[in-house]
Structures are given as C-alpha cells and as structure tokens.
Amino acid sequence: MAIAALFVTAGGAFASSGDVDLLVGVERVSTTNGLTLYSGVKTEAQAAALCDDAFCAYSSNAGEVQVADDCGVGAYIPQSWRTGAAGGWWQNSLPTGFVSMYNNAGTNIYDTPDAYSADWTANWGPVRYWEIQCGNP
Template sequence: MRTEAQAVELCATAFCAYSSNVGVVQAADDCGARSYIPPNWRTGAAGGWWQNNLPTGFVSMYNNTGTDIYDTPDAYSVDWDANWAPVRFWKVQCGNP
C-alpha cells in the first residue's frame, strides 16, 4: 500500500485508479504492466475514478473474458465517474491508442 503522498506523487506521471467502494488507489506506470481489479471494487455501486497521466501511453481495460472494453485517451485524461463493475484488469500500453 502507498501512502496518500506517495500516490499523489506517482499519479502525476502514471495511470491511477480509485475505488470508492474500498477507498484505495492503484497506480501503474510500466509498459505492459497488468493490474487486476480486486473483487470488492466490482460489487455494489462499483464507482470511483481514473486518471491517465502517462506521458507516452494509455491503458486498456478488459472484462472477465479478456476482451478490451475501453481504452483511455492520451494523457492528460480523467474520468471522475468510472464504473469498475465490468473491468477485470487493465494493462498499460506504450504509444498512442
């Protein structure tokens, strides 16, 4: 787990996601890195947000069958009303969508 200060610093140049269900931020900045969404992010309201501050990349989000269901726009983009219910994992992609 990161402290709030560590998360803010990393989020300045990374992809960050937040679950309002559990009050946790996950961050990723390595090309090809895959992050699985914990089940408690995907139940109930399944709300939260994400921001993409990757200088040269974007994030693909996948469902339970491994189908790409959403690609974030280039940096600097954000969705303050994210719905994590259909997302099983995301992957950092290098380059532009």
C-alpha cells in the same frame, strides 16, 4: 496547493507542504511488478498526489488506489471494487501511452485517451483487468 515533497515509507505515505500533511493515514500496502497499491485514501487530493506521471485507478468502495507508470504493467480489479456501486475513477497522467481495460472474458472493452485524461465517474463493475500500452490507441 503545491506539494513540496512526497514521502513513502513501508508503513505509509505522506506529503509535506510546510505545515500540511496531505497523505497522513494513506498506507502503501504493496509494490509488486511495477504496481503500487495504497489504502486509506479518503479524498481526491490525496489520490491526485499519488498520480503524478502515472496511471491511477481509484475505488470509492475500498478507498484504494492502484498506481503504475511503466508500459506493460497492469492490474486485476479486486472483487471488492466491482460490487455494489462499483464507483471510483481513473486518471491517465502517463508521459506516453494509454491504458486498455478488459472484462472477465478478456475482451478489450475500453482504451483510455492519451494523457492527460480522466474519468471521474468510472464504474469498475465490468472491468476485470487493465494494462498500460505503449504508443497511441
């Protein structure tokens, strides 16, 4: 399905493709230092609509997506993402660059491949922080 437009307001986000409102119920919670957090994400299609030309980290525990698209931007993984099953996924659709992931000790534990790459069965349990890197891994 092609999405004609993506509209984001202070109270939420929705995409319109004629008669389809794909992102109804998805709310933009915050935008800080190049990172946008969305909540209420219930389907992969909703999350994918938010991830064009960006890095997205999704938590199935929280129904949240972290979205960033600039070098040097990163985010801490909330405790709610890292408990229990700690499931979710990440998608790297950045035009250039990769993402480094770090554990609680600040040790780099994983670098994503360049775009287009994804892990649809990611485990956020060991990840404490991620950051977009310019260049190649």
